[in-house]
Amino acid sequence: MSKLGLIAGNGHFPFLLLDAARAHGLEVVVAAIKEETDPEIDERAAADSGVRVYWLSLGELSKLIETFHTENVSRAVMAGQVKHKQIFSSIRPDWRLAKLLLSLSTKNTDMLLGAVAKVLGDEGIELISSTAYLEPLLAKAGVLTERSPSEQERKDIAYGREVGLAVAGYDIGQTVVVASQTCVAVEAMEGTDAAIERAGAIMKTMAADGDASTFDRTLTVVKVAKPKQDMRFDVPVIGLKTIEAMEHAHATCLAIEAERTLIFDRDTVLLRANTAKIAIVAIEQG
Template sequence: MTDTTKLGLIAGNGRFPFLLLEAARAHGAEVIVAAIKEETDPEIEDRARADSGIRVHWLSLGELSRLIETFQKEGVTHAVMAGQVKHKQIFSSIRPDWRLAKLLLSLRTKNTDMLLGAVAKVLGDEGIELVSSTSYLEPLLAQPGKLTARTPSEQEQRDIAYGREVGKAIAGYDIGQTVLVASQACVAIEAMEGTDATIERAGAIMQSLDDGDSTAESTLSRSLTVVKVAKPKQDMRFDVPVIGVRTIEVMRQAGATCLAVEAHRTLLFDRDKLVTIADEAGITIVALEDR
């Protein structure tokens, strides 16, 4: 946990910003929120109205200069990123200011690591240190072992092993962090669409098999295993693997029966509810040590 008493929060979508906001306030930090118009839930305004220790500034995704100016005026020297910013936004609705446009043009590739790493450097050059998004949320990191009532079957364990090999390979190229496997065959790999959309796509693929040749069942199990890995050199300041209730619900709809994540490097949101829903659906969840 950081000792910072004034924290800048760059808030993306989902519940992550709210969890971090609550944790930071519980530790006495004053929080200055940079809410992204294209991503952040407007509910964050309600939190600010209910707590005088929170101030919200709304910015568009491309306004890097304004972000820096806002934090500097507020006296912020430490900041954290929390919540997803859809990678595809970079290629669609984003209108970069001069500073971000210059940064984008300087990048060899525009993957997550390169882009956010460059943003972190620009912030650092302006006296704003980007700190780990887990600084206040270490209790939410998955611990090694089985999280649910059911243990992975032998087939699921084989699929986990294969999925981790594939996952580490694609994560090394910063393509995605999630792989869907059935009978040691790769069904879907995450790209820009995100984890939940990848699971939905894999479910659709499996459904298409059911709609086709019925003899396919003898060569490919209908049960999907989801493997979510951290990058080989995971920067815990951003893009930390996250699993929430929504992911488990999507797994159930897609016919996925097993989820494997990396211990110590995956955040689990609403853990009790997540595990309850998984147990009800017969889904097994396991957190594995990095190899």
């Protein structure tokens, strides 16, 4: 039976990919990150003889390679978020990762993960797309909810995509929150949901300060893929928590990129969005 290496970050993504890989008849060797991976992964391994879990810290690149070599893994996938602040503050690199970090001209997430992918490749371990085995979860083009975006929301989407693509090109973040073609919040290291919540807090503060125009504005969330998105890592994802954050912020519209955004728990997400009268639209590239 073929083996797949799974480098597991946080959230539900690793479990979805694990299930999909097992459904394809693959044995899965999980490299669980101590700082990120849900401990439930051990329970999954205990219940399935085709899954083996090894725990390692974020900076243990040598141990990762040794583990995959020992298990004869030649293909691997990254699934699940690793918080940016973890990568650049909590990390304690081993000698191999320290050497890699010193070689980087720009220490952003894309540069780091791309360099790790190259090291893995040099060691005979191909890093494949994080959407492997999960193609059905990619958003299809069109309006996904009962309600379509309003004319004002469509204008905000157009503006938000322009800003979002520019910001994503610098590997700052992939989400912007817009009101009346004005940028309210830009995602940085805090992540999408926190950026949405921050935008809601800004609007509430403006309203409390007596800005009458605030009551005429609604928030539109625009999440884009990077102009040169590497589908092996950091693929845009939305889920129930995204919709919950939008509800809390009183955001009314969400735009994502078709075929380059994963939707987790799709039925639950759309039901919650429809109940909250939130419009979701997936837009084709170009």
